[in-house]
Amino acid sequence: MNNVKSVFSIKDLENLTGIKAHTIRIWEKRYNVLEPMRTETNIRLYDLANLQKILNITLLHNHGYKISKISKLSEERIPELVNEIISDKSVKNHAISSFKMAMMNFDQTLFVNTYDKLLSEKSFKEVFYTIFIPLIEEIGYLWQTNTISIAHEHFISYLIKQKLLINTEKLQLQEPTNTDKVFVLYLPDNEIHELGLMYLNYEIQLNGYKTIYLGETVPINSLKDVKKYFDNIVYVCYTTVEPNKTAINDYVRQIKREVLTDDSEMWFIGRMIESIDKSLVDDKMKIFTSIDNLVQRL
Known part of the structure; x- marks a missing residue:
């Protein structure tokens, strides 16, 4: 059975475009820009063609039309005009819209073509900062509001991971130029949201440091094992949902007690940092509110 979401509510359109549902209704009624289907109870429903059209209309409208x-x-x-007006100012919105459509249609070719076009004009770092990070943040919101399914999220995340791995592999062919510390990157137990950590691995290597990438759901004992092989370790913990807000401070205390016993440091980043008791932060611990904030510290 095909369970892929291909029909959307007006609230879904609002979440995907940023245009309020009330405004979409006015555009329909006054200008006939969309042709929704109707349920027996007269509720609007939209197909993928409507989604593509409203994304294009949103770009034109944001561009002053x-x-x-x-x-x-x-x-x-409409799509011809969208292509004509794309500039550095609007390329971000257009690319994100194209990636959304690739996600909704499970269209790998559209993803690759959009990415290749971006890469012909920007560095990978620029593409990730200006396009992928906002896209990832928006995808998280779309998933939380049930606008997209977990299949959509996994599909687009896997394609982004592919690009990260390719660009990281290029850096791994080079010897580290900064040897005063080693970065160990990991996600704590039961944490699987890996994209942000993967990008930090790329950035840290780009800045000339050696990294040890441990990935998802790493127990504290494994962090202690790494200490047997390296000195001056900076652990980077990306915590999006785990440990949750009721467990995060006990986790930090355990890290301080069992891991940060020598010349090592712990850098925390991710959504759960908001729940860390600031009184626990000392010279061996740093908290970063964004990827950019952490990268600037390198």
């Missing part, structure tokens, strides 16, 4: 003018354009002219 009035909805009254957009509504007079032919179905063929």
Whole structure:
């Protein structure tokens, strides 16, 4: 059975485009820009073609085109105009829209073509900062609001991971130029949200440091094992949902007691840092509110 989501509510459209549902209704009623289906109880439903169209209309509208003018354009002219006006100013929104459509349609070719076009104009670092990070944040919200399924999230995440691995592998061919410390990157027990950590691994290597990438759901005992092989370790812990807010401070105390007993440090990043008791932070611990914030510290 095909359980892929291909029909969307007006709330889904609001979540995917940033245009309020009330505004979408007005655009429909006044300008006939969309043609929703209707349930027996008169609830609006939209297909993928409607989603593609509203994403294009949103880009045009954000670029200064009035909805009254957009509504007079032919179905063929709207995507043509979108391609004509794409500039450095609007490329971010257009690329994110294209990646969203690739995700919704499970369209690997569209993802690759969009990525390759971006990479012809920007460095991988620029693409990740300006496109992938906002996209990842938005995907998290779309999943939480049931606009997309876990299959959509896994599909797009895997493709982004592929690009990260390719670019990280290029750096691994080079010898580290900064040898005063070694970075050990990991996700704590039951934490599986890996993309942010993978990008930090890329950035830290880009800055000339050796990294030991441990990945998902790493127990504290494994961190202690690494200490047998390296000195001056900086552990980087990316905590998105685990340990949860009721367990995070006990986790920090255990880290301080069992891991940070010598010249090592612990850097925390991720959503759960908001629940860390600031009184636990000392000279062996640092908390970073964003990837950019951490990278600047390197």
